[in-house]
Amino acid sequence: MAVSAGTLRRPAEGGLWSTVWEWLTTVDHKRIGLLYFWTVLFWFLLAGVEALILRLQLARPDAGVLTPAVYNQLYTMHGTLMVFLVGTPAASVFANMVLPLMIGARDVAFPRLNALSYWVFLFGGILLNAGWLAGGAFDVGWTGYANMSTRPFTQSIGANFWVMGLIVLGLSTMASAFNFLVTIINMRAPGMTLMRMPLMVWALTVVFILVIFAFPVLTVALIFLWFDRFYGTRFFDVAAGGNVFLWQHLFWVFGHPEVYILILPAFGILSEVIPTFSRKPIFGYSTMVLAMGAIAFLGFSVWAHHMFTTGMGPVGNFAFSLSTMLIAIPTGVKVFNWLATMWGGRIRWRVPMLFAGATVLLFILGGLSGMMHASPPIDSQQQDTYFVVAHFHYVLFGGLVMAMFAGVYYWLPKLTGRLLDEGLGKWHFWLTFIGFNLTFFPMHILGALGMPRRIYTYPAEAGWGGLNLLITIGAYILALGILVFAYNLLRSLRKGEPAGSDPWDGRTLEWSIPSPPPEYNFEEIPVVHGRDAWWEQKRQRRVAPVGGGSNGDPHAPGEGHQPGPGREVIHLPKPSIIPLVLALGLAVAGVGTIYHPAVIALGLAITIGAIVAWAIEPPLQGAVHSKE
Amino acid sequence: MAQRNETMEPTREVHKAGPKTCALVAVVLAVITAIEVGLFPGYPLYTEALRPVLVPLFLLLGAGKFALVASFYMHLKYDTPMFAGIFAFGMTVGASIVISVIQLFRHFHF
Amino acid sequence: MEKSLTPHGHEAVHPPTTTGEDHRKVLMWLFLASDVLFFGSLIATFVAYAQRVPHTPLHEVFNIPITSWSAFVLLMSSVTMALAVWSAHSGKMGLMRIYLLATVLLGVHFLADQGYEFYHFTLDGFTPRVNPVGSAFFTLTGFHGAHVTVGVLWLFSLFLASFRGGITPKNAIWVEIAGLYWHFVDVVWIVIFAVVYLIGASFY
Numbered sequence: 001m002a003v004s005a006g007t008l009r010r011p012a013e014g015g016l017w018s019t020v021w022e023w024l025t026t027v028d029h030k031r032i033g034l035l036y037f038w039t040v041l042f043w044f045l046l047a048g049v050e051a052l053i054l055r056l057q058l059a060r061p062d063a064g065v066l067t068p069a070v071y072n073q074l075y076t077m078h079g080t081l082m083v084f085l086v087g088t089p090a091a092s093v094f095a096n097m098v099l100p101l102m103i104g105a106r107d108v109a110f111p112r113l114n115a116l117s118y119w120v121f122l123f124g125g126i127l128l129n130a131g132w133l134a135g136g137a138f139d140v141g142w143t144g145y146a147n148m149s150t151r152p153f154t155q156s157i158g159a160n161f162w163v164m165g166l167i168v169l170g171l172s173t174m175a176s177a178f179n180f181l182v183t184i185i186n187m188r189a190p191g192m193t194l195m196r197m198p199l200m201v202w203a204l205t206v207v208f209i210l211v212i213f214a215f216p217v218l219t220v221a222l223i224f225l226w227f228d229r230f231y232g233t234r235f236f237d238v239a240a241g242g243n244v245f246l247w248q249h250l251f252w253v254f255g256h257p258e259v260y261i262l263i264l265p266a267f268g269i270l271s272e273v274i275p276t277f278s279r280k281p282i283f284g285y286s287t288m289v290l291a292m293g294a295i296a297f298l299g300f301s302v303w304a305h306h307m308f309t310t311g312m313g314p315v316g317n318f319a320f321s322l323s324t325m326l327i328a329i330p331t332g333v334k335v336f337n338w339l340a341t342m343w344g345g346r347i348r349w350r351v352p353m354l355f356a357g358a359t360v361l362l363f364i365l366g367g368l369s370g371m372m373h374a375s376p377p378i379d380s381q382q383q384d385t386y387f388v389v390a391h392f393h394y395v396l397f398g399g400l401v402m403a404m405f406a407g408v409y410y411w412l413p414k415l416t417g418r419l420l421d422e423g424l425g426k427w428h429f430w431l432t433f434i435g436f437n438l439t440f441f442p443m444h445i446l447g448a449l450g451m452p453r454r455i456y457t458y459p460a461e462a463g464w465g466g467l468n469l470l471i472t473i474g475a476y477i478l479a480l481g482i483l484v485f486a487y488n489l490l491r492s493l494r495k496g497e498p499a500g501s502d503p504w505d506g507r508t509l510e511w512s513i514p515s516p517p518p519e520y521n522f523e524e525i526p527v528v529h530g531r532d533a534w535w536e537q538k539r540q541r542r543v544a545p546v547g548g549g550s551n552g553d554p555h556a557p558g559e560g561h562q563p564g565p566g567r568e569v570i571h572l573p574k575p576s577i578i579p580l581v582l583a584l585g586l587a588v589a590g591v592g593t594i595y596h597p598a599v600i601a602l603g604l605a606i607t608i609g610a611i612v613a614w615a616i617e618p619p620l621q622g623a624v625h626s627k628e
Numbered sequence: 629m630a631q632r633n634e635t636m637e638p639t640r641e642v643h644k645a646g647p648k649t650c651a652l653v654a655v656v657l658a659v660i661t662a663i664e665v666g667l668f669p670g671y672p673l674y675t676e677a678l679r680p681v682l683v684p685l686f687l688l689l690g691a692g693k694f695a696l697v698a699s700f701y702m703h704l705k706y707d708t709p710m711f712a713g714i715f716a717f718g719m720t721v722g723a724s725i726v727i728s729v730i731q732l733f734r735h736f737h738f
Numbered sequence: 739m740e741k742s743l744t745p746h747g748h749e750a751v752h753p754p755t756t757t758g759e760d761h762r763k764v765l766m767w768l769f770l771a772s773d774v775l776f777f778g779s780l781i782a783t784f785v786a787y788a789q790r791v792p793h794t795p796l797h798e799v800f801n802i803p804i805t806s807w808s809a810f811v812l813l814m815s816s817v818t819m820a821l822a823v824w825s826a827h828s829g830k831m832g833l834m835r836i837y838l839l840a841t842v843l844l845g846v847h848f849l850a851d852q853g854y855e856f857y858h859f860t861l862d863g864f865t866p867r868v869n870p871v872g873s874a875f876f877t878l879t880g881f882h883g884a885h886v887t888v889g890v891l892w893l894f895s896l897f898l899a900s901f902r903g904g905i906t907p908k909n910a911i912w913v914e915i916a917g918l919y920w921h922f923v924d925v926v927w928i929v930i931f932a933v934v935y936l937i938g939a940s941f942y
Contacts, residue, residue: 109761174772182764185710186755212768213721216776223877224783233866233873235783241791242870245737249729250779300721304732312736615895646824654817661813664932665806669797669940683937690932693813694925701820702921708759711767718771722778726785733786 025575027111028519030415032118033096037412039122040089044401045486046129047081050074052479059472061460068456072139073158075454077129079142080162084169085125087262087400091207092117092176094200094265098411099180101510101517102198104189104526104533109182111573112619113175119583120172127590128165131158138162141454143255144225146236146247151229157594163226164590170215170222171586177211180204189509191528198508198531199288203268206292207261210299214257221250230593245310252303260299262396264292266363266403267334270356273406274338276504277353278345281532284337291330291337298327308376309383317376324374328367335364350504351425355406358433362398366391369444384454387447393440405432405485412489413503417516418496424488431481438474442467507535520570571620578617582610645700653700657693664689766915770922777926780881784874784934788942793871797939799864801855808851809931812886815844816924819893823917826910831900834913838897841920845890852883875934882930885923892916 026032054074057065066074096118100108108114131137137158140148149159184205188197197205224235225247234240236247275282282288304312304320312320338360347353369391373379382388405428413419447453451464458464502511509526510517512534530536589603645653666673667685678685699705704712755761788796822837856876859865866876893916899905905912 110765178765178768178772181768182761185764186757186759186761188756192756209717212772213718213775216772217725217779220776220779220783224873227866227873227877231866233877234868234870235873237870240869241787241793243733243737243787243791245733246783246786249732250783253725253729253779300725310737312732316732316736645820647821650817650820650824654814657813657817658810661806661810664936665802668802668936671802682940686932686936686940690928693928697816697921697925697928701816702918708757710757710759711763714767714771715774718774722774725775726778726782729782730785730789734789 022575024580025115025577027107027115027573027575027579029096029100029108029111029114030517030521032114033093033098034415035118036089036093036096036121037408039118039125040086040093041486041489043081043085043125045482047078047086048479048482050078050081052475054078055472055475057457058468060469061458061462061465063457066456069136069139071456072454073132073137076139076141077132077137080128080138080166082396083142083258083262084166085128087396088169088173088258089121089176090265090400090404091204091211091261092121092173092180093404094269094407094411095176095180095204095208097415098510099201099204100183100187101414101513101521102201102508103184103187103192104509104522104528105183105187106521106525106570107573108179109187110179112576112579112614113179115576116579116582117172117176117179119580120168120175120586123583123587124165124168124172124590127161127168127587129161130165130591131156131161134158134161143251144247145244145251146225146228147238147242147244149225149229149247150236160229160594163222163229164593167219167222167226168586168590170219173211174215177208177215181208181212184208189522189526189528192533195286195289196528196531196533199271199282199285200268200508202289202292203264203271206296207264209296210257210261210264213300214254214261217250218254218258221247221254224250226593245307248307248310249304252306253300255306256303257299259395260295263363263399264295265407266359266400267292269403269407269410270338270359271334272508273352273356273410274341275532276410276506277348277350277356278342279348279505280341280345281507281535282337283340283343284333285531287333288337291333294330295327298323298330302327305374305379308379321374321376325371328371328374331367335360335367350409351420351422351429352406352410352504354426354429355402355409358429359399359402359406362394362402362436366394366396366398370395382447384452385447386443386451386453389453390440390443390447393443397436397440402432402436405429408489410504411510413492413496413499414510414515414517416493416496417499418492419499419503420488420492420496424484424491428481428484428488431477431484433481435474435476435478435481439471439478440474442471442474446471502534507532509534512537520572574618574620576614576617578610578614582607582614585610645703645706649700653696657696660689660693760911762911762915763918766918770918773922773926777878777882777929780874780878781929781933784871784878784938787870787874788938791870793869793942794862794864796871796942799859799862800935800939801858802935802939804851804855805931805935808848808855809927809935811844811851812848812924812927815841815848816921818844819917819920823910823914826905826913827907829907831905831907834905835897835900838893838900838913842890842894842897845886845893845920849883849886849890852879852886878934879930882923882926885926889916889920889923893920 023031023035026035053066054071057063057071096108096114100106129137134157136156138144138149138154138161139156139158140154144162147153149163184197184201224233227233228235228237234242236242236244238244271282271288301323302320304316305324308317308320342357349357369387373382373388373391409420409425446464446467449464451458451462458468499515501514503515504511509528512526513522526533585603585606585608587603588606589600592599592601592603663673664686665671667678667682667689668674669679669682698715704715757764787793818837818840822834822841825831825834825837856879864872864875866873896905896913896916
């Protein structure tokens with residue numbers, strides 16, 4: 001039986017329930033990628049709405065839109081969601097959507113583990129947010145500094161959900177990272193050597209390396225906090241000799257690599273979008289790879305620059321200041337390479353390229369204010385002011401989120417088969433760009449004027465009212481842009497222009513197969529002879545057409561497609577409900593730690609049962625032939 | 629699949645660390661453990677003169693055992709250098725962080 | 739459409755990998771490297787606190803002879819594990835079962851020692867709640883014990899599976915990766931034994 005192309009949009013054969021069942025049991029990385037995408041989009045909108053409410057409170061001096069308690073919960077959850085449910089999974093979103101396609105693989109190394117990562121991510125996110133429904137969310141800031149977050153200082157049940165939610169999310173993030181690292185190491189198409197991998201794949205490789213070494217440290221910090229809160233240990237009990245800097249060290253040993261976990265997917269997206277729309281190969285491929293390697297290594301040596309004001313002495317401050325300034329060098333290399341790629345290129349300013357170009361600009365601004373923080377004396381002035389808020393929104397929104405928009409416009413059509421609208425996309429871009437700068441640029445000034453971050457309100461005499469009003473207006477313009485984006489997305493699913501296999505005249509292998517790709521991705525595994533494999537293939541075909549293959553036709557016998565045997569046997573992974581059950585078991589156990597040991601037992605029973613079933617279930621379904 | 633990647637190596641299995649090697653390594657491990665315990669204050673090998681170098685000594689002996697288990701029993705000596713590389717990266721990052729945190733707490737944070 | 743697996747079983751199903759190494763083995767090494775950071779953070783916390791925080795004198799609490807014995811037991815379980823892997827690769831299934839069972843029993847012995855030790859520490863007033871060093875000690879050794887427990891269950895399930903034809907020389911990789919995990923748990927104990935017990939009780 002031939003599996004028809006376009007399984008992602010295949011009409012359900014047995015009605016609604018069978019469609020739902022297909023999605024619940026899917027082990028196909030493309031479907032999991034879409035699940036990740038919609039889930040992350042939901043958290044992004046929720047966290048955005050939280051920020052909009054915060055801005056109402058701050059729009060005028062001495063305002064009372066919210067109570068201080070709710071204000072604290074809102075800013076805490078806004079930060080937590082944006083970092084752990086939007087930024088961190090960005091790598092998993094794009095890795096699932098395109099990574100196997102870019103390296104010429106039929107799936108990931110462990111398809112069921114991949115599904116497990118998603119379901120754990122979903123349940124972990126719900127657990128993290130459950131505090132809202134259970135009597136109040138966590139309220140000491142996304143960094144959860146102990147001992148503010150220990151029981152004597154925060155009785156709120158939201159803190160319990162926050163701790164358990166983050167532990168569970170960490171498991172999901174690490175599982176995803178292990179899976180994709182094995183995929184990258186072991187499942188590249190023939191000829192796809194490391195130095196021929198697309199830069200997006202390199203960026204994700206570095207992200208996943210950072211994840212597997214940084215997240216265990218966060219997990220340990222969270223376990224300490226969990227034990228302190230639930231079982232009476234004394235890690236952060238100052239009266240018993242505990243030290244609150246322990247939390248800060250462990251948190252930032254994780255937290256600074258985390259910064260690169262957040263921004264590197266953006267670097268990867270830029271490194272694909274910019275060459276495609278400049279119609280030039282990336283400038284300085286090997287320096288790009290080296291720069292990312294350097295960032296990965298140095299990223300682990302800079303954490304204490306978040307702690308300059310804790311009294312680490314001149315030696316400590318000097319060392320961490322130095323390593324922080326060093327890491328600007330590889331980052332600068334990347335910026336210059338993107339600019340040099342655009343230089344002299346025939347740039348097409350389509351929507352993905354608009355977002356990519358804006359990302360470079362905004363990231364430079366955010367990077368420069370970051371360099372200011374690298375100097376301890378300056379940092380002491382800026383610590384905990386709106387200047388810091390401006391800085392990290394420039395790198396995380398201006399850098400990561402803008403690049404994610406570029407990535408969505410660029411790659412989502414590969415999975416849905418339909419392009420997003422160009423006109424609406426431009427509205428989205430300009431509203432977002434203008435709204436973003438109106439929102440976050442004035443924060444630099446407010447910070448320099450001394451406005452502290454995380455304050456509930458401010459007196460009129462401080463003179464911060466005008467700029468704050470401007471910021472609030474900017475935030476709502478930004479929100480309007482996001483609304484246009486959401487409309488554009490939903491519209492594209494039904495009315496979008498069909499994408500075709502290669503809508504952007506792309507360079508990498510994912511554009512050599514139909515949109516949406518068949519379940520098994522590649523009918524024949526391509527053979528790679530250099531960087532930008534698909535581009536080279538198209539170029540050579542234009543020079544000497546073989547068998548009359550037209551541009552973008554994946555079935556044309558080009559150089560990349562070895563004439564295979566008539567029927568190649570492809571083994572597809574078997575759909576499975578077990579990952580969902582296992583994830584549910586973990587979430588139930590997590591809830592149990594908060595409420596009752598019997599619930600922990602129930603959760604663990606489900607988990608162990610699922611693990612046993614997992615071990616017994618055959619991983620593959622019968623052979624499927626790609627051709628007849 | 630038509631062709632394998634050029635980075636591919638033939639799989640070599642089986643004849644890794646046989647019973648003889650295993651036993652020899654076991655004896656060395658047991659001897660090092662005996663020395664470690666013997667060096668503990670109050671035990672036969674300990675003298676007051678050793679006190680200043682006791683910490684590096686214990687660390688060194690422990691590292692020796694670690695290296696033996698990792699290279700022979702975990703086959704790092706025989707397997708592709710990739711595995712040694714992965715593990716060494718984790719060990720390097722881990723050790724640097726552990727040492728830095730301990731030193732920062734020793735000198736500044738109290 | 740064929741419903742069943744090909745007659746060759748799993749071997750025929752896995753396409754050759756880029757590096758020639760099995761996916762599961764690569765995964766295990768990545769996991770172990772990552773776990774280094776997990777135990778590293780726990781050890782760093784213990785040492786950071788032990789050197790500065792007032793706490794129960796460790797040399798009065800620790801029982802070096804007993805811990806040395808259990809460290810030796812775990813070390814020897816690594817030897818039997820390595821032999822089990824070798825037997826599996828060499829097709830000596832009977833021998834492999836004996837070594838697997840020996841490893842399991844040594845692991846259980848280690849866990850029993852740890853339980854005994856924890857019980858007596860608690861009687862002496864050294865508990866997770868008494869001071870931050872107690873918290874760090876029990877969290878560190880407790881998580882190590884949890885790793886050992888998982889390893890014991892895993893090896894025992896392999897032992898059982900071997901009777902039902904689940905382990906053959908062709909998929910000896912299952913024994914090999916379980917072995918990697920087991921050896922890692924052992925090397926972590928080598929570090930804990932040197933740093934927490936020997937150095938800790940010599941100086942604090």
